[in-house]
Each structure stands twice: as C-alpha cells, then as structure tokens.
Amino acid sequence: MLRKKATYLSALGLSLSLALTGCMAGGDDDKETAGGAPKSGKKLEEKVVIYSPHGKDILQQFEQKFEAENKNVDVEWLDLGSQEVLDRIRSEKSNPQADVWWGAPSVMFNQAKGEDLLAEFKPSYADALDEEHHDSDWTWTGTSKTPEVIMYNTKELKKEDAPKDWDELLDPKWKDEIIIRYPLASGTMRTIFSAMIYRDYKDSQDPAKGYEWLKQLDANTKEYAANPEIMYNKVAKGEGKLSVWAMPDVVMLKETKNYPFDFIVPESGTPVLTEGIAIVKNAKHPEAAKAFYEFVNSQESNKTLAEEHYRIPTRNDIKDLPAWIAETKIEAMDIDWKVFEEKSNEWMEHWDNNIKNKKKETKE
Template identity: 50%
Template sequence: MKKNWLKCGILTLVGAMTVGLTACGGGDEAKPAATGDDGSKNTSQKLVIYTARDKNVVDQIIPQFEEKNPGIKVEVMTMGAQQIMERVRGEKANPQADFWWGGTQSSFITAANEGLLESYKPSFADSVPAEYKDAQDRWYGEMLLPEVIMYNSDAVKKEDAPKDWDELLDPKFKDKILIRGVMASGTMRTIYDSMIYRQDPNSPEKGYEWLKKLDANTKEYTQDPTQLYLKLARQEGTISLWNLQDILIQKETKKQPFDYIYPASGAPILVDGVGIVKDAKNMEAAKKFYEFLFDKDQLKDKAEKLFQIPTRSDVDKNEFPAWYKELDTKSLDLDWMVLAEKEKEWMQYWDENIKGKGAK
C-alpha cells in the first residue's frame, strides 16, 4: 500500500513538472500572436481609457476598435471631464490611464501646461486646423461641440422656448430649469465660463450677477447626465443647457422628447479633444486608438450615427448627413486661453458664493 502511494506521488510530481515546462514555453501548443487590421502581429495589450463621452458613443466605438485590433483589450472608465482632469493630475507619478477621450480645450490646455499629456504627432495632423490642436501635439480636437439650450418638446412649444441666453433669466422660467452638476462637468463649466466672459471679459462681476439670476431660476443641479435626462423627460424641469451632440443622440436614438434652440447670439463651440496620458503604460495601443478615432470612414460614421462634427478639414462634407450640412454654427466670440486661465477661479467662486443662493 505504501509503495503504491509512493509510486502515485512520483507520477504526480513528474506530471506537474511536465506541465510547468510546457507553460514556460517548452511545449508545441503555443498560440500565435493576434493579428491586427494592418497585418502586424500584436502581443496581448491593454488600453485604459478615461472618457467623458456619452455611453452611446462608447458602446459604438469600442467594439469596432477591438474588432480591428483583436490583440488589444480596452478598459473604459466614464466620468465628467473635470473629474478626468483631477484624476490624471492625481496619478501623474504613476499613470493609470493611457488615453484621455473627451474634454474641453480649456481642460486640455491646462493639462498640457501641467505636463500631463504626451506629445504625439498623428498621421492626420496636417488636416486639423491650428485652432483645433496643441502646437506641441499634446492634444487634438476630435470634434466641435456647440453648447445650446435644451428643452422638453412635449412640455414646451418651440416658439415658447428661450431663443437666447438672456431669456433664461426671465421669471417665467423660474423652477423650470434643470442643470447638470456644474463642477464635475466640462460642458457645464464651459457654458458658465462663457456666460461670465460674454458679460465682461475683463471683470467677472457682471458675469457673477448673471449667474445669480440663472441660479434663481434653477430648480435643481442633477448629479450626472443620466439624472438630467430622466428628470427632464419626467418634466420635473423643462429647460436645460447642454451640448448639441448628446441632445441629438437622446432625441434620435433614444426617442426622448428633447429638442434644442441654437442661441441667436451664438453658442460656445467647444473643441472636444483627446490626448495620450504622459508616460502611458500602453503607449502603442493608445496611438492606435488615436488613429482609429480620426479615420475618415469613422468620422462619417460618427456624424451619421452619433451626430459628431469633425475637426478634420479634408473630409468631403457632401458625404455627410443632412443635419450636419444644414447646421448654422454661429459661435460666441471667446478667448479660450483666457477661459482656460480663469476657469478654476471663476468656477470656485460660483460654487462657493452663487450655487443655490440666487434670489429665490
């Protein structure tokens, strides 16, 4: 009995050693490396993306990228653009993300100045106008994003919706306005900064007074876009301020009762950017995703399905959908360098002295 036990133990040990040798590369069953869309072999890679993009955008783009690059596994963390900024800043000594997908040019200007972004000149660099990218190739604008007035089309007739920014202050809209939480949102920070700038770019005081009046008409600041859409659809409020792309996605794709007014005096038009995080651990995968986002076929597909306005100047607009060709993108006259410089100061003042304190 003892001999049988000893024999069994020796066989088990030999078997385990054989498996170990095979796992170390000595066997004949090693799998070939995955092949990418360009025919090159990829070892297994990871790509960590921090994004402020709408879930509908992420759900369309990421599977397509993974299909074309089967050796790359993508991990996506979704948060507000300002939250991304703070996270990337906090992780500077040990970056956890590889790619920053979606944020205002003010955020990217600040991040570049703080050394948070890698310099990378993509293949399409010359087709993006200078005003839509960083001079040192640390970020590029993927799309243009007009910020507009949003309303529930079941509750408000188009002719009764605010036609321009100052109409939002009319007492008839008191407790009708819902605002996505400002401090965590690049979109909302840009709108609020723009409202301060348009009053007087040399002094924020008039802008602060304007925001106090808007606060007085604001019923609630929602935690995130999902809550904003839910409450607006339920008519807990009927007016909001938001970006054109997400409004059209909710209206056309989700069949929400939403529509928009393009402000008569013009809209802040964000250059919504992307960039590689400084010292990213998965640099090559990040570069591939960069190129993928700006591929011409991708841009046309995103305009058709996701209502994106591309920054590339070498696309044939005749191939783009009707909504894009018919859009009149009148822009507010803004100095984005000033907005980037003053954003923290202005928004901190708003958060501490204006939010929830307007004349009720």
Template identity: 45%
Template sequence: MVMLALVMIITACSSGGGSSTATDAPKSAETPKPNDAKQKLVIYTGRDKNVFDVVLPKFNAKYPNIEVETLEMGAQQILERVRGEKANPQGDFWWGGTQSALMTAADEGLLDTYKPSGGDQVPALYKDAQDRWYGEMLLPEVIMYNSDVYKNKADAPQDWDDIIDPKYKGKIVIRDVLASGTMRTIYSAMIFRQGAADPQKGYDFLKKLDANTKEYAADPTQMQLKIERQEGAFTLWNLQDVMLQKELKKRPFDFVYPKSGAPILVDGVGLIKGAPNKDAAAKFYDFLFDPDIRAEMAEKLFQIPTRSDISKDKLPAWLNGLDLKPLDIDWKVMADKEKEWMGYWDQNIKGKGSK
C-alpha cells in the same frame, strides 16, 4: 560510483518534464510576434455608451490583441484623476475632454506629444500647437428643452439672456456644474460674455440663473430624466447629446440654437504622459481620426468632425444644413480663468441666487 549514479538520476529527472527554471529560454519558433502579443488599453472617457457601441467593436475587430478597459467620468473628473496619478499613471488615453481641461492638462505636463493620422487636416484652432491634444469633434452648447412642455419652439428661451427671465423660475434643471466639462464651459462663457476683465457682471448673471434653477442633477442621466418627467422644462447642454436623445432614444427633447451664438466647444482627446500602454493608445488615437470613422460618427451619433478634409457627400444632411454661429470667446482666457470663476460660483453663488 553510487553517488555519481544518484547525481546523474537527479539531473535527468530535473531536466525532463516539470516547470522551466529561470534560465530556460523558449524556442525561437514559440516566441510570440510583437503584433500578436496581448496588449491592454485603459481609457478614461466622458463618452456615452452609444459611442462605445459604434467605435469599440470596430477597433476590437482591427486589433483583437488589444484588451480595452474604459472608465467613465466627467471631463473635469478625468483631469483631476490624471493630475493625481501624475507620478504613477494608470490610464493611457483621455477620450473626451473640453478644450479648457485639455489645455490645462497640457500646461501641467500631463499629456504626451503625438500627432494622429490625419492630424494635419485638423485646423490649428482645434488642436494644440505642440500636438499634446487634438479636437475630435465640435460641440455647440445650446438650450435643450422638453418639446411636450414647449410644443411651440418660440415659447422656449431663444437666447442666453432669456434664461434669467423671472418667468422661467423653477423651470431649469442643471447638470452638476463642477464635475462637468460641458457645464463649466457654458458657465465660464456666460461670465466671459459679460466681460472677462471684471467678472462681477458675469457673477451677477449666474446668480440670477441660480435663482431660476430648480435643481442641480448629479449626472447627465439624472438631468435628462428630470427634464423628460417635466420636473424641469429646459436645461443647457451640448447639441450632440440632444440629437442623440431625440433621434435615437425618441425622448421629447429639442433645442434652440441661441440667437447671439453658442460656445462651440472643442471636444478632444490626448495621450496621457507616461501611459503604461502607449503603443495601444497610439493605435486607438489613429483609429479615432480615420475619415471613415469620423463620417460614420457624424451620421450615426451626430458628431461634428474637426477634420476639414471629409467630403460633403460623406457627411449627413443634418450637418450640411446646420449654420454654426460661434460666440466670440478667447479660449485661452477661459482656460486660465475657469478654475477661479467656477470656484467663486461654487462658494458664493450656487444655491444662493434666491436669497
């Protein structure tokens, strides 16, 4: 009887208060709803902080249960990271990548299939046929210059062939090419326009450009600082960032849209295959392509949307008045050849143009 009483006392103590055992189940009333459950979203991005300041607060307001973590890096660095993590993905969403990088990632099986809301309104030219990536915006690549150095716009280079003129020797600061999707696209386009079948003429062009280049800056911030301080007079960069720096940060920057046309980069996004937080990534994907968000991004951040159904009255005057002349480029060839061409440039041309 004494033993029985002890067992009853121990049993009573173990069932009251204290921590639950593994077999304890929460009451149904206490079970969190799926929509209320905390989620995480890891974004690999090449976007600027100005973009975060507009998009992320709105997304957080709509989805307060999703905790967003952003890791900032260049488009090529994102590709290399996603490739390296293929067996064990750590990121969920790729926000900001060149068409070439995204095409390569899709071909390597690094991106999942997903059609965002409004995906049918994005022209076929600006998306993957299998819905593995979508263009978010268009980025014409232009000649950015310091407007205090060239007070008369006509004194700045007016076309691509002008940038290799010896009179501009030491006037150019270039963002480190291999780490930048933007620069890899521009440099690959310079080769393509000389003849993709035999890249030697393109290599010769880039050697002359290297001879005129004063410095290769480690990142966009350093490149912009050097141009602002007149350590260089101009660079090659994307139109959106030029407008951001000029209009929002009031820096002495302006641009020349090359007379022969510009490579119009499709800057896109994709859902990383095997994403740990796929549901949260899909929500962000749909959010980015909302027409009101796209119109606001055009107004505040000078983005050119890929969605074709946004009415002109919602778009800013600067965009409605912009005449976009594309450089004739086969983007599939560019994607296929970019690694080879940029490898050759790095090994045989960079820093050797004046030798």
C-alpha cells in the same frame, strides 16, 4: 485562444494591475488603414485604458470595433465627467492608470499640457486638421466641434415659446423650470458658465456682471443634476422644461432614444468647443494607445460618430456628412480660450461657494 472579456472599469477596480504583454501589429507602412490604426510594425500591448466622458453607447461600440480589428488588445474604459477625468489624471501623475483621454474641451487639455500630463503625438491625419483644432506641440488634437444650445422639452413647450437667447433664461417665468448638469464636474457646463461671465469680462476685466447673471440663473434653477443621465431623465419627465447643453447630444437623444427634446441656438452667439483626445504621459500601454487614438479618429470612425452619435468632425476631409450638420447655422461667440484656461477654475469656485443654491438658503 480565448480573448479576455472586455469590461468597463469601476473607479475602484481601475487601479488593479495593468499587465504589459504584447502582440504583433500588422504591416510596415504608416498610412491610415480603413480602421484608422497605423501599420507601424510595432507591438501593441494586450490592454489599453481609456478615460472618457463620451458615455457607454460610444465607448462600448468603439471598444468592440477596435477589439475586432486588434484581437489581442483588451479595451478598458472609465466613463467620467471631463473635469473628473482631468482631476483623476492629475492625481495619478506619478503612476498613470489611463493611456488615452478621449473627450473634453480643448481648454482642459491645455491645462493638462501645462501640468506636464500629456505626451506628444502627431497623428497620421494631422494635415486634415486646421490650426485651431490641434495643440502646437501635438499634445492633443481635436476630434469634434460642439456648439452649446438651449434644450427644451417639446411636450411641455412649443418652439416659439422656448427661450431664444441666454438672457431669456433669467425671466422669472422659468423659475424652477430649469435643470442643469452640475457644472464643476462637466466641461460642457463649465464652458457655458464661463462664457456667460466672459461676455462682459472681455471688456471690463471684471467678472461681477457674469456672477450676477449666474445668480439670476440659479434663482430659476430647480436642480443641479449629478450626471447627464439624471438631467436628461428629469427634463424628459417634465420635472423641468429647460436645460443648457451640447447640441450633438440633444440631437442624438431626440433621434435615437425618442426623448422629447429639441434645441435653440442662442441668437447672440454660443461657445463652440473643440473636443479633443490625448495620450497620457508615461502611459503604460503607449503603442496600443496610439493605435486606439488613430482608430477613433479615422475617416471611417468620423463618419460613424457623425451618423450614429451626432458628432461634428474637426477633420476637414470627411465627406457627405448628415444634413443636420450641414444645414444648422451656428453663430459662434468670439472667445479667447486662453482666458478660459486661466480663469475658469476661479470663476467656478466662486460660483460653487457663493452662488449655487443661494435661493434655497434664502428660503430657509
């Protein structure tokens, strides 16, 4: 029979009916297959709905790959910032529309766990994850590690002239040369901003110095871009020379899309996020959700994500990874992620209400 053409969902269209009819998955054993989906013998529903910040390139590819191996399952996805995903899942708690949440910092998954938004699911690859890369109750597992870096336009700046550490971004010479993804919608940016506050907060228990740092950064920031693509394009065009962002994305844009980008790992250390995946509690398509969860975290998929999409796996059994992963030295900041979970919303609200664009108000 003809398979329904896969679509990615608009925010309005997502709330339309999510039919629950099934087809048989193959096999009896629970071992990981080459594609990653477990052969549990249980029925897979005809649809699985994914919320993810991973972008259309990854989402379209894994939609097609999963559907090729599960021909009666239609993958639908919504591409949102990770904070937007969390907010949407919260708002849909009484009537979940998503089945899988794929991609966000672990602190956000912990927040969701605390609000009873996630289902427990221990995947077949659990033994390949170190303790820091999964929730103790298996409401989420890590998929990749993401160091944060200073990104610069190589046509506008030589490497030796670009900032080498976070505090160098505050130099007045970078005024109106920095373009930043709007932090409140972005798990990456919320983590970077929270890390800048945490550097002093961990000893003083006072965010004041961190707020002052963000105020100085705001003075040098030309624009807060509404989404990553806008930020990429503006930096690529030279409308700003610098940004701060996730290292794997910078490498991907440079290598696959010929953006004039490179990165510097801050010398004093950088937050290294664990990106995760989870099944939404009371998901309408739970068996298809489990199959997709396993599929995108199989050894084969991890190799694809590392080689084609520049993701650093959390699984410790992935061999022959690209040289850029093996050879890049990362000095990870020592961070109490529980503090981030507890304080990030408060810190970001203060930034949004008291710091953002204050230089423009002063000029006016």
